[in-house]
Amino acid sequence: MKFITKNSSSRKPLANAFIDDWQWNHDDRSDAVRILNNGHIAYFHIDWSSGTAAVRGNKPINIYPNRKYYWEVLLKDRVFGTSMMIGLTTSQAKLYSDSYINLIGENKFGWGLSHKGLLWHNNHWSEYAKPFHENRSTLIGCLYDGHNGTLTYYKDGECLGIAFTGLNSIDDYLYPTISSTAAQSQFILTIAKREFLNxxxxxxxxxxxxxxxxxxxxxxxxxxxxxxxxxxxxxxxxxxxxxxxxxxxxxxxxxxxxxxx
Incomplete structure (x- = not known):
């Protein structure tokens, strides 16, 4: 699995595409995550944080081979702490740790970007982007290209370049996933789209x-x-x-x- 940091076009992808209907999964989450607003808001560590929590989407983004999927997640203004992440995991990736860690990508079952601008996979990290501004809302877009097997991130509308490759060789379902160590942090799913099939x-x-x-x-x-x-x-x-x-x-x-x- 490669990490790639090359920048490319900033045009938002899949502008005229099928509006997908997945949400954050109430049945596939840490107990430290509360799901609100019909599955579109994930609220982490409501009182205080004692570890790292995560939640997966309720539908994988590789049901249809060779298709593109795009989704955006708004990290509300409480952006701080050890790790706030967005990425992909298989169902084998765990959703909680009692330590403050980069949970998405701690093993081979996850691929994630942390708010510190680092990519994580299989417990290895690589510099990818500038750290997000603390205590300021940030909009992160994710483009999964099933044909080329890549995951590309966008930050506040700007393309950051391809982050991961080889994802089309993963013989398992890949689910959009978010994680956080930050108390009272919120992730809002604002857009979920996919390419038309026919x-x-x-x-x-x-x-x-x-x-x-x-x-x-x-x-x-x-x-x-x-x-x-x-x-x-x-x-x-x-x-x-x-x-x-x-x-x-x-x-x-x-x-x-x-x-x-």
């Missing part, structure tokens, strides 16, 4: 942008639309695809372990 996907995007498919309106749409179209529009098939792929991977790993036992 023309049908573009049409679905237009429908979702034109009409409301919020929870309180779903019953009405269910009465109007045929079942398959309804499930497609509300992204049910993405959840089903994730479940199907997860089961396939689980069976494959079980076979491999059985062969070596």
């Amino acid at each position: 023309l049908q996907d573009r049409c679905r995007h237009v429908l979702r942008q034109t009409y409301s498919f919020e929870h309180q309106h779903l019953h009405r749409w269910q009465q109007i639309l045929p079942k398959r179209i309804f499930e497609y529009v509300i992204l049910h098939e993405e959840s089903a695809e994730f479940t199907r792929q997860h089961q396939v991977r689980k069976k494959f790993k079980a076979k491999v372990m059985k062969r070596h036992s």
Whole structure:
């Protein structure tokens, strides 16, 4: 896995792309993280901090191979302490430590950027960007390119260059992940987008942008639309695809372990 620090264009990626619907996962977090605002706000160490906590997104960003995903996270003004991080992890990365550490990237299951401008993976670090200003809100964008296997960061709209490569060789799901040692720190998921899959996907995007498919309106749409179209529009098939792929991977790993036992 390489660290790359070359700067490139500052144009925000995937400006006209599918609006993804993932949130911070209430069921895949440290107890020191509270999830608010329908999964868009992660509030860390509400009273005081006694270690490092993390939370993953509720959907991996590599369900569809060779696609680009982009998301932005606003670190609210309490930016300070040992480590505040944003990056990717597999489900094998731990979400809490009773020490103050750089949790995302402490082992081979994570790739992260800390607020001190350092990249971390497999417990190795590399200088990448200037440290974030303390006690000042900072907007971090993340661009995952599934075709090239890269992760690129943006800071307050400026591209910082490719940070990690070789991610398309990881035979596991990759989840957006954030971590913090700072008491009462907040991370707000402001944007989550992905490339369109095909023309049908573009049409679905237009429908979702034109009409409301919020929870309180779903019953009405269910009465109007045929079942398959309804499930497609509300992204049910993405959840089903994730479940199907997860089961396939689980069976494959079980076979491999059985062969070596």
